[in-house]
Amino acid sequence: MKNLFTKSRVLYLITDRTICSLSLAEMTTKAINAGIRTIQLREKNMTKKELYKEALSIRKFTLKHRATFIINDYVDIALAVNADGVHLGQEDMPIREARKLLGENKIIGISTHSMKQAVDAQRAGADYIGFGPIFKTTTKNAGKPKGTKSLIEVKKHIKIPVVAIGGITIDNVSEVFKSGADAVAVATGILSGDIKKNTQGFYQQIKAVRIGLKV
Numbered sequence: 001m002k003n004l005f006t007k008s009r010v011l012y013l014i015t016d017r018t019i020c021s022l023s024l025a026e027m028t029t030k031a032i033n034a035g036i037r038t039i040q041l042r043e044k045n046m047t048k049k050e051l052y053k054e055a056l057s058i059r060k061f062t063l064k065h066r067a068t069f070i071i072n073d074y075v076d077i078a079l080a081v082n083a084d085g086v087h088l089g090q091e092d093m094p095i096r097e098a099r100k101l102l103g104e105n106k107i108i109g110i111s112t113h114s115m116k117q118a119v120d121a122q123r124a125g126a127d128y129i130g131f132g133p134i135f136k137t138t139t140k141n142a143g144k145p146k147g148t149k150s151l152i153e154v155k156k157h158i159k160i161p162v163v164a165i166g167g168i169t170i171d172n173v174s175e176v177f178k179s180g181a182d183a184v185a186v187a188t189g190i191l192s193g194d195i196k197k198n199t200q201g202f203y204q205q206i207k208a209v210r211i212g213l214k215v
Helices: 025-031 048-064 076-080 095-102 114-125 147-157 173-178 195-212
Strands: 013-015 040-041 068-072 085-088 109-114 129-132 162-165 183-186
Touching: 013 025, 013 068, 013 195, 025 040, 025 048, 025 129, 025 195, 040 048, 048 068, 048 076, 068 109, 076 085, 076 095, 076 129, 085 095, 095 109, 095 114, 109 195, 114 129, 114 147, 129 147, 147 162, 147 173, 173 183, 173 195
Parallel strands: 013 040, 013 183, 040 068, 068 085, 085 109, 109 129, 129 162, 162 183
Antiparallel strands: none
């Protein structure tokens, strides 16, 4: 499955229980019911056994609704629950080794924070890159914000999809897409408050800018 960033998949949720008091099952159910069709399970404060159990449950729901399910960091858990793919960090398993285990049909994305990392990821066979943080964020310590100018430069050199991440809100998402992002990954902007209302707000802004760009 490599139907990455179609119209319904340009906004994807990164789970984070530190933002939202809901359980992971409730969180993802609300997000999918609101229209989100890509879920990345990223929980840094869970054991792998706990994460595996949660992933199994979420996988059933994503399959039912034909939503893409990505596991953060752990190739073994992605394999065990038959997720659609994995999202790697710079310190995780190398892309080429992950590909050997996952096969050609699974999605492999990787977080990048510089032009070099982005280019290296493309050469190594990533299906997409996450680039950021674009703006200031408190959900992940990924260094100084890169800004949309850096996103524009990365897009000039990268042929695979670029997912913008970091501090993206309803108020700035238009600027991010105008700068060339293929999709945006969001945690706080979706999970803080009313998930359905937040999701609708994002899609309204995204639809408006993409129509303006004739995408």
